[in-house]
Amino acid sequence: MDNSTGERTPLVIAAEINMITCQTKKILLAGAIEIGCRLQEAKALVKHGEWGKWLESVSYSQKTAERLIKLYQEYGPNFSDGLDTSKSTSMSNMTYTQALLLLGLPAEEREEFIEQNDVGGMTTKKLQQALQENQALKKGLETIDSTISELKNEQAKAASMPTNPENVKAEAPSAGQPALPTHNLKTEYDPDAHIKYVEKCDTCCKTIADTFFNLTTALTNLAHIDPNLKEEKRKEANRLIEYMAETIKEWPPPKKPLRFNS
Template structure:
């Protein structure tokens, strides 16, 4: 009797391969977690300074590999179903994401469809953005504190000016000047408070001030913060407002998706800056 051989389709073969890959990855991650569990157990029993030697002589792991395996146990064992499809290399890369954000990050970034190299790049960019946001918040908090001190000083100066006020024109001008400076400082402090509470925007949508320019601005900020002269304090408030508006303008520009329109407005900003520079040089 002739046996009929049924030819299997490439779709069926691909499905079987992917199923085996999934099973292998799941088993690999589970096995890594189990090894990590036992490494933790062994490390707790060893005297201080013996860990590296024990790894080399008994299991032939480097300390970095052992650390990864122990972290995999600590980070993934409690929620193995959510991370079961990860490869070992991706699981290690994802240790760079905060545990509370990891599951959402995997879903939002389609990690299953990425290569390990692509995943590492995305994680590196995320870490860089988070560092920038943390630094910006720290700067904003410091600036807000300085502004609040300036506001207190301005309020005291205003109260003193009103107490000592005469009907002279100079006294009225001084009170008006202090009132205006106080309003500007309070407005800036309010904007900083809002920026500290606001949700951080994504890195891909943000245009940033060039590093060389930012460094120069930071140096000037530092010098201005040391000043107690009313005229310099007034300039500082105006200067900070100018920087803030420039940053806001760049953010608004980054939201314009049409490349031609975006470039048109970039050119307009360049022209305005050239004109401002020429005016400033002319005055100086």
């Protein structure tokens, strides 16, 4: 090694070791993919029931062999060893461990994640954290969509129900005023009914608070991934929150004179 080009310091040596380690891990991934390719080929040729015995000849367990085959199936077509510049190099910058961690994502999500993140420059810990945040974002968006869908369904059901179950017609709302959802409730004769409804209110408020936390977490993560999609979801959630706020201000609606059927 020629040391005349610069001063040899512990910092320089550490940087060189880290670079060599990273390069070694990338070479390991390339080799693993090549081995996975050949294992898949061999598995198709080996007679049924003899796969485990054949693997003994290459000193691989079935679990390891299946993992290597999976690496080839998921990364092989798009993997570049750095020599072929016609292929995307985003995957070739990954290490073996990074590639294994990313197998937990569906193919489409994985490609998007790799494009949006410098996976090759992440430590294992940072990659694991990023993947956890990605799952939290996905779960948060699913929660938002599910909550909005449920509320829309409840509103549609309420709008289709008669105002009074005893064939009584209430006055129609003023023109231009949206009708609030109605609840056909039976008279409570239980003197302790208030306890049940106070507990129900407390439970619902906690659910709303938890869901709102998930919503803000999802929007925060989405802001870093796709600002336009974040804004779309924020506006959608804001409309829902405004509707809920306006509704709760006057809920339950004031009683109005009833007009009986003649």
